[in-house]
Amino acid sequence: MEFTRFKLKNGLRVVFHEDKNSSLAAINIIYDFGSKYENPQKTGLAHLLEHMMFEGSANVPDFDKVVERAGGTNNAFTNQDYTSYYLILPKVNLDTALWLEADRMAALSLDKERYENQKSVVIEEFKQTTLNEPYGDMYGLILNLAYKEHPYHWPTIGKSVKDIENSTRQDLIDLYENYYTPDNAILSISGNFEVDEIKQKVEKYFGHIKKKSHKKRNLPQEPQTERRDKTAIKKVPYDAFYLAFPMGNRLSKSYYAMDVVTDILSAGESGRLYQNLVKENHIFEEIEAFISGHLENGLTMIYGRPAEGVTIKDAENAIWEELEKIKKEEVDDRELKKSLNNLEFDASFIQTDLLSRTRILAYFELIGNAELINKEIEKYENITKEDIKEYSNKIFDKNKVSMLSYLSKNKKK
Numbered sequence: 001m002e003f004t005r006f007k008l009k010n011g012l013r014v015v016f017h018e019d020k021n022s023s024l025a026a027i028n029i030i031y032d033f034g035s036k037y038e039n040p041q042k043t044g045l046a047h048l049l050e051h052m053m054f055e056g057s058a059n060v061p062d063f064d065k066v067v068e069r070a071g072g073t074n075n076a077f078t079n080q081d082y083t084s085y086y087l088i089l090p091k092v093n094l095d096t097a098l099w100l101e102a103d104r105m106a107a108l109s110l111d112k113e114r115y116e117n118q119k120s121v122v123i124e125e126f127k128q129t130t131l132n133e134p135y136g137d138m139y140g141l142i143l144n145l146a147y148k149e150h151p152y153h154w155p156t157i158g159k160s161v162k163d164i165e166n167s168t169r170q171d172l173i174d175l176y177e178n179y180y181t182p183d184n185a186i187l188s189i190s191g192n193f194e195v196d197e198i199k200q201k202v203e204k205y206f207g208h209i210k211k212k213s214h215k216k217r218n219l220p221q222e223p224q225t226e227r228r229d230k231t232a233i234k235k236v237p238y239d240a241f242y243l244a245f246p247m248g249n250r251l252s253k254s255y256y257a258m259d260v261v262t263d264i265l266s267a268g269e270s271g272r273l274y275q276n277l278v279k280e281n282h283i284f285e286e287i288e289a290f291i292s293g294h295l296e297n298g299l300t301m302i303y304g305r306p307a308e309g310v311t312i313k314d315a316e317n318a319i320w321e322e323l324e325k326i327k328k329e330e331v332d333d334r335e336l337k338k339s340l341n342n343l344e345f346d347a348s349f350i351q352t353d354l355l356s357r358t359r360i361l362a363y364f365e366l367i368g369n370a371e372l373i374n375k376e377i378e379k380y381e382n383i384t385k386e387d388i389k390e391y392s393n394k395i396f397d398k399n400k401v402s403m404l405s406y407l408s409k410n411k412k413k
Contacts, residue, residue, distance in 0.1 A: 001351060001373055003361055010204065010285045011183025015361045015370045016198045017190040018107055018330040025094040025191035026358040028086040029101050030366050032186075034181035035080045035158075036151040036296075044158020048122045048174050049180075050078045053085065055114040058107035063100060066198040070096045077126060078156050081295040082366060088355045091191045094202065102205040105185070108176055115169045126161045128184040134236045135406065145230050146299055146402040150222040170246055179228045183211035188362035188370075190354050224245065235409045236297040239313055243302040243319065244402040247261050250295045250367050256379045257391035262289040264304075264331060264388075265322070270338075273302075273323060282307050283318045285307070295367055300395050312405050322394045330385050340369060340380055347376045 003017040035046045053076065054063045064189035067074045072089025087097055095182035130136045140155045158164055187206070189198055224246050248254035265273050272288045286305040292298040306315040350356050364373045 001357060001361070003082055003370060003387060004198075005370060006199060006366070008182065008207055010207065010209055011181075011362070012202075012206050012209075012366060014202055015186065015199075015365050016189040016193075016195060017188070017357055017359070017361055018193065018195070019190055019357075020192050022190070022192050022354050023352055024088055025091040025097065025189070025193070026086070026190060026355040027094075027101065027190075028084060028188045028355075028359045028362040029105075030085075030186045030188075031083045031176070031180055032184050032363045032366060034078060034082045035154065035156045037179070038151070038154075040151065040154070041163070041188045042155070042167055043154045043160070043163045044122065044126070045155050045164070045167055045171055045175060046083060047078045047117060047158070048164065048167065049117040049175055050083050051122060052110060052172060052176075053104055053108065055118060056109050056111060056341075057104045057105050060100060063104065066096065066100060072097065074317050075354060080152055083198050084359065084362070086359055091193070094189075094191065094193070095205075098201055098205040101187070102209065105182065105206070106209045108180070110169060110173055110176065115172065116233060119164065119167070123161055126157050126164060129155055130155075130157060134234075135240065137232075138242065138404065139376045141230060141232060142242050142244050142301075142402065142404045145155040145228050145404055146246070147222050148224075149220040150296070151217070151219060152294060152296070153220075156168050177212065178214045181212045181214055182206060182209050184214055186365045188358045188365070190361075199338050203208050215315055217394040219296070224400050224402075227349075227399055229405070230286045230403070231407060233407045236406050237408065238305050239312055239406060239408055240303070240305045241316065241403060241405040242304075243316070244404075245300045245397065247291065247298055247300050247395050248299050248399055250293070250388070251372075253379075253387070254296070254391050254395065255291065257306075257383050257387045258291050258395060259343060260336070260339050260380065260383050261326065261392055261395075262291055262300060262387055263333055263342055265289040265326065265340065267342055272326075273319070276322060277304075277318055281318070283310055283315055287319075312407075316403070320398070323392070327389065327392045327396060329357055331388055336388070338387060344377050347380070 003015050006014050015405030038045055060066055067087055070089050071089050072092040076085040089097055144153050197299045230262050247258050265271055275289055284304050289302045291300050350360055360373055361370045364370045370400055
């Protein structure tokens with residue numbers, strides 16, 4: 001993918017991708033601020049601040065309405081590593097999009113009444129998705145088990161609903177002032193424009209915004225040297241469990257190796273785990289392996305729902321038997337090629353539409369350099385059979401696994 005990178009004097013990093021065939025314009029702003037930078041006693045506020053970014057600025061009382069009038073659509077999300085805002089609209093209205101984003105970067109209102117309203121919305125979201133949904137607290141429980149030191153140990157929605165309830169408008173103002181700054185942001189733009197035109201427009205709308213000396217928390221590493229277990233007896237329909245294994249960061253070779261490994265284990269009904277543990281031996285009803293995708297040291301995870309009459313202990317043992325095979329036996333050429341084809345297809349498919357290209361350019365600029373997107377497929381192709389054995393042996397360690405088990409309270413009765 002071809003693109004141009006430049007930087008404003010205030011620190012805003014810009015990535016522009018020219019698409020001469022598009023009548024649309026897409027933009028994405030990523031702020032290098034996710035829940036990992038929150039105060040451990042005040043979690044869930046990065047997500048709440050994302051909500052507030054749509055609640056009006058000094059000049060625009062309703063962000064969504066202006067985007068809609070300009071013929072566009074927009075959305076956003078927050079995760080543990082960053083917050084992303086993106087929109088797409090007719091190219092003739094690019095100025096509107098840039099003005100809107102610059103305006104809320106520089107002059108978000110954080111109106112008290114709207115703050116209280118969105119605070120209630122997020123509290124209700126927490127209750128619906130985490131407290132009232134079967135297995136809804138899974139992510140929070142497994143993260144709290146796998147991470148004791150690193151702030152990945154709470155989910156983006158927050159550790160507790162009380163953290164959100166006890167938050168104040170000033171808490172959000174402080175986060176906005178500290179992290180929503182041009183020198184902590186990446187702007188990506190795609191469309192049928194000339195580079196000089198884009199540079200002029202970006203300078204016009206963002207150049208006046210002053211950078212700030214924002215501070216980030218120093219994040220500790222996670223020194224897991226023992227097995228960790230937690231059992232949750234809850235009103236869930238089935239027993240289930242999750243295994244979480246520490247792995248490297250997003251730029252490490254272990255990320256690509258374990259992406260291949262989990263694809264071999266769990267690529268739909270042709271994956272090893274399904275074929276051997278669901279279809280052939282009927283030990284599981286559902287089983288899946290995947291990686292977390294964290295920017296810092298992440299997790300390789302396996303989820304399983306044992307079949308009726310199979311204990312969690314027996315089900316876990318069956319998984320370890322499969323993991324021992326991939327640790328000791330060389331995968332065959334067909335299996336490796338199939339996995340690489342799957343992952344290369346995914347890496348290519350995400351570039352098929354304008355907005356997706358815009359978003360992945362901003363993402364790769366965040367993790368190091370937008371040029372990394374052009375090396376992604378090569379990194380998968382460089383994974384060998386030896387790498388699969390090596391990293392499987394490093395990652396699938398019985399002495400460094402976290403296991404969360406759900407036991408159905410109804411069944412126990």
